[in-house]
Amino acid sequence: MVIKPRVRGFVCVTSHPEGCAAHIQQQIDYVKSKGSIKDGPKNVLVIGSSTGFGLASRIAAAFGAGSKTIGVFFERPSEEDRLGTAGWYNTIAFTEKARAEGLYARNFNGDAFANETKEQVIAAIKEDLGQVDLVVYSLASPRRPHPDTGTVHKSVLKPVGQTYSNRTVDTDRGVVSDISIDPASEAEIADTIAVMGGDDWERWMNALNDADVLADGATTVAYTYIGPEVTWDIYKNGTIGLAKKDLEAACKRIDALMKTKGYGRALISVNKALVSQASSAIPVVPLYISILYKLMKAKGTHEACIEQMQRLFADRLYSGEALDLDEAGRIRVDDWEMQDDIQAGVKEIWPQVTTENLEALTDIAGYREEFLKMFGFGLPGIDYEADTEPHRPMI
Numbered sequence: 094m095v096i097k098p099r100v101r102g103f104v105c106v107t108s109h110p111e112g113c114a115a116h117i118q119q120q121i122d123y124v125k126s127k128g129s130i131k132d133g134p135k136n137v138l139v140i141g142s143s144t145g146f147g148l149a150s151r152i153a154a155a156f157g158a159g160s161k162t163i164g165v166f167f168e169r170p171s172e173e174d175r176l177g178t179a180g181w182y183n184t185i186a187f188t189e190k191a192r193a194e195g196l197y198a199r200n201f202n203g204d205a206f207a208n209e210t211k212e213q214v215i216a217a218i219k220e221d222l223g224q225v226d227l228v229v230y231s232l233a234s235p236r237r238p239h240p241d242t243g244t245v246h247k248s249v250l251k252p253v254g255q256t257y258s259n260r261t262v263d264t265d266r267g268v269v270s271d272i273s274i275d276p277a278s279e280a281e282i283a284d285t286i287a288v289m290g291g292d293d294w295e296r297w298m299n300a301l302n303d304a305d306v307l308a309d310g311a312t313t314v315a316y317t318y319i320g321p322e323v324t325w326d327i328y329k330n331g332t333i334g335l336a337k338k339d340l341e342a343a344c345k346r347i348d349a350l351m352k353t354k355g356y357g358r359a360l361i362s363v364n365k366a367l368v369s370q371a372s373s374a375i376p377v378v379p380l381y382i383s384i385l386y387k388l389m390k391a392k393g394t395h396e397a398c399i400e401q402m403q404r405l406f407a408d409r410l411y412s413g414e415a416l417d418l419d420e421a422g423r424i425r426v427d428d429w430e431m432q433d434d435i436q437a438g439v440k441e442i443w444p445q446v447t448t449e450n451l452e453a454l455t456d457i458a459g460y461r462e463e464f465l466k467m468f469g470f471g472l473p474g475i476d477y478e479a480d481t482e483p484h485r486p487m488i
C-alpha cells in the first residue's frame with residue numbers, strides 16, 4: 094500500500110516502515126561518524142526503547158559501543174486495516190541492522206509497568222547475557238495500570254495551584270493562540286506521579302537486583318527536563334514536574350542500592366527539549382521548541398535525540414572522567430539549550446510571535462519536519478509513491 098502522513102492534532106496516525114528504517118539508519122550513521130565509545134556498556138537494558146530518547150540511547154550503545162541490547166516498549170503491530178506504530182517499525186529496523194553487524198538485540202513488546210514483563214526480561218537476561226551493566230529508563234506514558242492494585246492511573250499535563258495562561262501553537266495548522274489550563278486536582282497530581290514518577294524505575298531496579306542480574310559497577314540512568322521559566326508553570330512546577338521530582342527522589346534510593354554493587358550508580362540526565370511523541374502533547378512546549386530550534390540552529394548547537402544521547406554516552410557516562418554534575422547531582426545535556434544568549438533570544442521572540450509571523454520568527458518548518466520524521470516521512474531516498482508492505486512481524 095502507498096502510505097501518506099495523516100496528522101490528527103499532535104499525533105500522526107500513519108507511519109512508513111521504510112521511512113522509519115531510513116531514520117534509524119541516519120541515527121546509526123551519526124553515531125558511527127563520531128567514532129567508537131571506548132569502555133562503553135556491554136549489556137544494556139533500555140526500558141522505553143522504541144522512540145525518542147530511549148531509541149537513541151539504544152542506538153548510541155549498540156552502534157557506538159558495540160553493546161548487546163534488550164529493548165522494552167509498548168507498540169502496536171499492524172492489523173488488517175491498520176498500520177503498525179512508528180516504534181514498531183523502528184524496532185524491527187534497529188534489530189535488523191544490529192544483527193546484520195553481529196550485535197545481539199532482543200525485544201519485549203509489553204507493558205513495562207507489569208510484573209510479568211519484568212519477570213520475562215529478567216529471564217531473558219539470565220538466559221542470554223547473565224547480567225546487565227547499564228539500565229536506561231526512558232518511559233513516557235499517558236497511563237499506568239498499577240501492578241499491585243490494578244487501578245489505572247492517568248497522567249495529566251496541568252499546572253499546580255493556579256490557572257496557567259500562555260500562548261501556544263497548533264503545529265499542524267500553524268495557528269498561535271492563547272490557552273488557559275485549570276490547575277490539577279490532588280487526585281490528578283497523585284495519578285501523574287504514579288505514572289511518570291520514580292516508583293516503576295525503582296521496582297525495575299529492585300527486581301533486577303533481587304534476581305542478581307545487575308553487574309558490579311552497573312549504571313542506571315533516567316531522563317528529565319527542566320527548561321526555561323516560560324514553561325515552568327506547565328512543566329517544572331506542573332504535574333509532570335512533580336512526577337519528575339519523585340523520579341529524582343527515587344534516583345537517590347536507587348543510587349544507594351547500586352552502591353551495594355561496587356561502583357554502581359543511579360543518575361538523572363536533564364535532556365534538551367526535543368520534538369518527540371511525548372513532548373508534542375504538552376501545551377506551550379512546541380512553540381518554545383520552534384523558537385529554540387531557530388536559535389540553536391543559527392548558533393550551530395542544535396541537537397536531535399541521537400546527538401544528545403551520543404554526547405551523553407561518549408562525553409559524560411563513559412568518558413572515563415569524573416562526572417560534572419549540577420547542584421542537585423544531575424547530568425546536564427541541556428547545557429547548550431540553557432545558555433544565556435539562547436534563552437535571552439527566546440525571551441525576546443516569545444511575546445512577538447503571532448500566526449502571521451510564525452514562519453519567520455520560529456523554526457516551525459523544522460519542527461514539522463522533525464515531527465513527520467518520527468513517523469518515517471520526509472526521509473531522503475524514500476519513494477513515498479511506491480507500494481510498501483505494512484505488515485511486518487517483530488523480530
Ligand SMILES: NC(=O)c1ccc[n+]([C@@H]2O[C@H](COP(=O)([O-])OP(=O)(O)OC[C@H]3O[C@@H](n4cnc5c(N)ncnc54)[C@H](O)[C@@H]3O)[C@@H](O)[C@H]2O)c1
Pocket residue numbers: 140141142143144145146147165166167168180203204205206231232233234235316317318363364365366367368369370371372
Ligand atoms: N522530548 C523531550 O523534550 C524530553 C526532554 C527531556 C526529557 N525527556 C524525558 O525522556 C523520557 C523519554 O521521553 P521521549 O520524549 O523520548 O518519549 P517517547 O514518547 O518518544 O518514548 C517513550 C517510550 O516509552 C515506551 N512506553 C510507553 N509506555 C510504555 C509501557 N507501558 N510499557 C513499555 N513501554 C512503554 C514507548 O513505547 C517508547 O518507547 C521521558 O522520561 C521524558 O520525560 C523528554
